[in-house]
Amino acid sequence: MKLTKFLASAALTVGLATSAMAQDKTKVGFIYVGPVGDGGWTYEHNQGRLAVEEHFGDKVETVFQESVPEGADAERAITQMALQGADLIFTTSFGYMEPTLSVAGKFPKVKFEHATGYKTAPNVSTYSARFYEGRAVQGHIAGRMTKSNIIGYIASFPIPEVIRGINSAYIHAKKANPDVQFKIIWAYTWFDPAKEADAATALIEQGADVILQHTDSTAPQAAAEKAEGVITFGQASDMAEYAPAPRVSSIIDNWAPYYIARTQAVMDGSWQSVMTWDGISAGMVKIGEISDAVPADVKAEALALKDAIAAGTNHPFTGPLKKQDGSDWLAAGETADDGTLAGMNFYVEGIEGDIPN
Numbered sequence: 059m060k061l062t063k064f065l066a067s068a069a070l071t072v073g074l075a076t077s078a079m080a081q082d083k084t085k086v087g088f089i090y091v092g093p094v095g096d097g098g099w100t101y102e103h104n105q106g107r108l109a110v111e112e113h114f115g116d117k118v119e120t121v122f123q124e125s126v127p128e129g130a131d132a133e134r135a136i137t138q139m140a141l142q143g144a145d146l147i148f149t150t151s152f153g154y155m156e157p158t159l160s161v162a163g164k165f166p167k168v169k170f171e172h173a174t175g176y177k178t179a180p181n182v183s184t185y186s187a188r189f190y191e192g193r194a195v196q197g198h199i200a201g202r203m204t205k206s207n208i209i210g211y212i213a214s215f216p217i218p219e220v221i222r223g224i225n226s227a228y229i230h231a232k233k234a235n236p237d238v239q240f241k242i243i244w245a246y247t248w249f250d251p252a253k254e255a256d257a258a259t260a261l262i263e264q265g266a267d268v269i270l271q272h273t274d275s276t277a278p279q280a281a282a283e284k285a286e287g288v289i290t291f292g293q294a295s296d297m298a299e300y301a302p303a304p305r306v307s308s309i310i311d312n313w314a315p316y317y318i319a320r321t322q323a324v325m326d327g328s329w330q331s332v333m334t335w336d337g338i339s340a341g342m343v344k345i346g347e348i349s350d351a352v353p354a355d356v357k358a359e360a361l362a363l364k365d366a367i368a369a370g371t372n373h374p375f376t377g378p379l380k381k382q383d384g385s386d387w388l389a390a391g392e393t394a395d396d397g398t399l400a401g402m403n404f405y406v407e408g409i410e411g412d413i414p415n
Contacts (some may be wrong), residue, residue: 084325086110086317087144088122089135091151091231092249098274098294099248099311103150103173105295106313110187113318117325127152136161140168148174148317151248152217158182169329171320174219176400178331183318188337189219190226191367191400192309193270194374195345195360196291197227199307200268201234202356203289211242212254212260212271212278218402218415220272225406226269226374230363234406241266251277262288263393269304279305289351296346304307307360308346315341335396339368377397 092100102202107120121144126135132154139147140161146169149158155175157258162170162182170179174186200209209231213220224242232236237299241264243257252275258281261269269290271278276297282288282304292308316334323329336342343362348357366372382405388394405413 067326067343082118083117084146084321085121085142086143086146086321087139087142087325088120088147089126089132089147089150089154090122090124091126091128091137092274093124094122095296096249097276098148098185098292100274102295102311103148103168103313106317109314110317110321114321114325116272118321126154126350129157133157133160136170137164137175143383144168144328146171146321152215152219169320169324176333178333180331183320183330183332185320185334186219187311187342187400188335189309189311189343190374191337191379192343192345193226194230194367195364196270196307196309197230197232198234198363199291199352199356199360200270200289201231201238201305203306203338203352204231204235204238204268205287206265206267207237208237208239208241208265209268209270210258210264210266211240212261212269212273213244214248214272215246218400221402221405221413222392222399223272223408225402228409229379229406231375236259242409242411244414245273247273249274249338252276252344254278258282268320276300276393292346298346301402302349303351306351307348310344310345310346312342335400337367337389338364339370382407382409 088233090100094104095099111120123135136157148171150173152174155177158170158172159179164178166181170182172184175184178184204266209222211314228240241261245253245257247253254275255277258269258278262285262404267288269278271293279290279297279300281291288304289306290304291306294311296308296310297305373393375394377392378390379388381387
């Protein structure tokens with residue numbers, strides 16, 4: 059009888075210990091707009107998730123849901139993740155902003171991190187990268203390497219992040235080559251390989267021999283690979299499988315250090331609602347290896363520009379600059395403030411076409 063009681067007590071003790079260990083784990087969730095194998099935006103966010111697992115080991119449990127449409131579906135997915143016990147949830151697309159805020163209001167003890175948004179709450183932070191810094195480097199290479207003087211740009215949605223990228227790339231392409239012209243196609247998608255391939259093909263047919271993209275799949279790379287003399291740049295991840303050409307360099311989104319730091323903050327109780335916007339200097343934006351398809355002098359110029367941006371001695375938006383309508387924006391030597399950049403809703407002078415509503 060005593061032995062039975064001892065075994066029962068021991069089992070209960072083990073059970074309680076196991077339960078406590080499970081409760082001690084910090085559960086971190088991720089909501090993705092595309093598939094983890096998209097080769098671009100979502101792929102890099104998922105690399106950040108894997109880095110969290112590697113860094114913290116059995117102290118964390120991570121969960122994710124991929125290919126979640128923006129809107130009502132996102133709110134359902136975020137709610138479900140909160141109900142499943144997540145302590146921290148990263149929602150990784152601009153269109154998740156309102157759904158994130160809505161769910162956060164119902165789960166005040168859960169911490170939320172929204173990528174590329176601009177609205178916070180006591181339990182909601184925002185984070186983004188200064189992608190436009192990388193676009194400046196791409197623009198310089200594009201301007202120096204184009205032979206047709208036509209650069210094609212596949213844009214996703216007409217939000218400030220994308221408009222900033224177009225403007226930054228154009229400004230620096232124009233500095234490198236005053237004859238350059240941009241042709242822009244709005245795909246109205248973050249990830250749709252068929253649409254992205256069609257957009258790349260259409261731009262190439264219009265004479266573009268450089269393709270830039272703010273969409274997430276490698277389809278534009280594949281389309282350019284079929285065309286002669288067309289170069290591309292990896293978006294969000296390296297897309298190095300298309301190097302040395304057509305992909306001659308890339309912008310790489312490096313989320314891992316941020317995800318590790320914010321998970322640690324939840325663990326040690328120091329998490330606070332913040333707004334983070336980092337770039338090349340902080341390592342959140344990286345420039346992928348510039349391939350040998352780029353002439354040595356152009357590569358040296360691009361790396362010098364990257365280093366100057368990192369050092370803070372070169373701001374990609376430095377005057378004199380005018381808006382598309384010819385009105386003055388920045389005087390000589392003046393740099394754009396973050397407020398204007400965060401809400402950018404205009405093209406700079408020289409870009410043709412209208413920004414869609």
